[in-house]
Amino acid sequence: xxxxxxxxxxxxxxxxxxxxxxxxxxxxxxxxxxxxxxxxxxxxxxxxxxxxxxxxxxxxxxxxxxxxxxxxxxxxxxxxxxxxxxxxxxxxxxxxxxxxxxxxxxxxxxxxxxxxxxxxxxxxxxxxxxxxxxxxxxxxx
Amino acid sequence: xxxxxxxxxxxxxxxxxxxxxxxxxxxxxxxxxxxxxxxxxxxxxxxxxxxxxxxxxxxxxxxxxxxxxxxxxxxxxxxxxxxxxxxxxxxxxxxxxxxxxxxxxxxxxxxxxxxxxxxxxxxxxxxxxxxxxxxxxxxxx
Numbered sequence: 447x448x449x450x451x452x453x454x455x456x457x458x459x460x461x462x463x464x465x466x467x468x469x470x471x472x473x474x475x476x477x478x479x480x481x482x483x484x485x486x487x488x489x490x491x492x493x494x495x496x497x498x499x500x501x502x503x504x505x506x507x508x509x510x511x512x513x514x515x516x517x518x519x520x521x522x523x524x525x526x527x528x529x530x531x532x533x534x535x536x537x538x539x540x541x542x543x544x545x546x547x548x549x550x551x552x553x554x555x556x557x558x559x560x561x562x563x564x565x566x567x568x569x570x571x572x573x574x575x576x577x578x579x580x581x582x583x584x585x586x587x
Numbered sequence: 588x589x590x591x592x593x594x595x596x597x598x599x600x601x602x603x604x605x606x607x608x609x610x611x612x613x614x615x616x617x618x619x620x621x622x623x624x625x626x627x628x629x630x631x632x633x634x635x636x637x638x639x640x641x642x643x644x645x646x647x648x649x650x651x652x653x654x655x656x657x658x659x660x661x662x663x664x665x666x667x668x669x670x671x672x673x674x675x676x677x678x679x680x681x682x683x684x685x686x687x688x689x690x691x692x693x694x695x696x697x698x699x700x701x702x703x704x705x706x707x708x709x710x711x712x713x714x715x716x717x718x719x720x721x722x723x724x725x726x727x728x
Contacts (some may be wrong), residue, residue: 453652454632454662455693455694456662456690456691456692456693456694457662458662465714469637477727480670496698497697497698498698498700499612499698500694500695500698501695501697501698501699502698503637503692504695505695508610513614520596521597521598521599521661521662521663521664521713522662522664522667523618523662523664523666523667523670523692523693523695523696524667524693524694524695524696525664525667525706526664526666526667526668526669526671527667527668527670527671527693527696528667528671528693528695529664529667529668529671529674530668530669530670530671530675531675533672534672534675545613549597549598550597551597551664552596552597552598552663552664552665552668553596553597553638553641553642553645553665554641554642554645554664554665554668554669555648555664555665555668556638556642557637557638557639557640557641557642557643558642559639564648576591
């Protein structure tokens with residue numbers, strides 16, 4: 447299972463430690479193609495690539511992935527863009543949302559029937575959420 | 588010309604007055620399908636619709652539109668989602684970005700060859716930007 451993990455980068459890095467928690471747990475379910483999203487040094491690292499190269503690399507990874515797991519608590523144009531593409535490509539999409547942040551999730555994300563939105567209050571919720579997403583559907587086949 | 592105008596809603600309404608300025612100028616170029624994005628009362632109005640209904644209405648308008656004009660200064664999952672869809676549908680996309688806000692635009696938006704990104708520092712820039720986007724290509728045909 448190849449997993450594309452998405453989280454805000456230029457939109458704001460306040461949740462970067464949560465991204466790291468999620469990526470660490472996700473590794474039990476497959477290969478995470480985008481570990482750099484959870485890297486606290488990311489901004490400096492990425493400065494060596496231009497926007498076109500980042501765009502092309504990320505879309506190639508998204509096309510290669512079997513599913514998209516997105517942290518959607520911090521608003522982000524890039525994460526929304528990836529979810530828009532993934533829903534067009536009929537990929538499985540799981541969005542993790544932290545209601546305690548005091549925001550409502552975009553209606554375009556919450557209202558899409560191609561997106562599973564799960565509330566995630568702490569790292570302890572992740573195993574159940576990921577088991578439901580990755581394991582349960584396969585068992586039902 | 589049917590124009591879909593996109594701006595942050597649940598992501599943050601701090602730019603809503605700019606959205607109104609842009610929509611007012613856009614009306615000289617075509618019919619703006621999404622005037623409600625620039626409505627300062629929007630949150631209250633939209634509470635009467637559920638997320639699925641908003642998603643379906645907005646995607647129907649996006650499919651009907653000839654182009655997407657998006658304000659991308661305030662990060663927004665919904666706006667990113669719409670740009671992702673529009674680039675898949677080969678629509679013309681114009682993104683307006685205000686560099687003075689101290690943010691860098693998402694590499695996925697700035698690096699897409701299907702998206703025209705123009706910096707917009709004040710309402711006085713809009714006529715030239717919109718003339719270039721709406722008028723110049725037609726003249727060249």
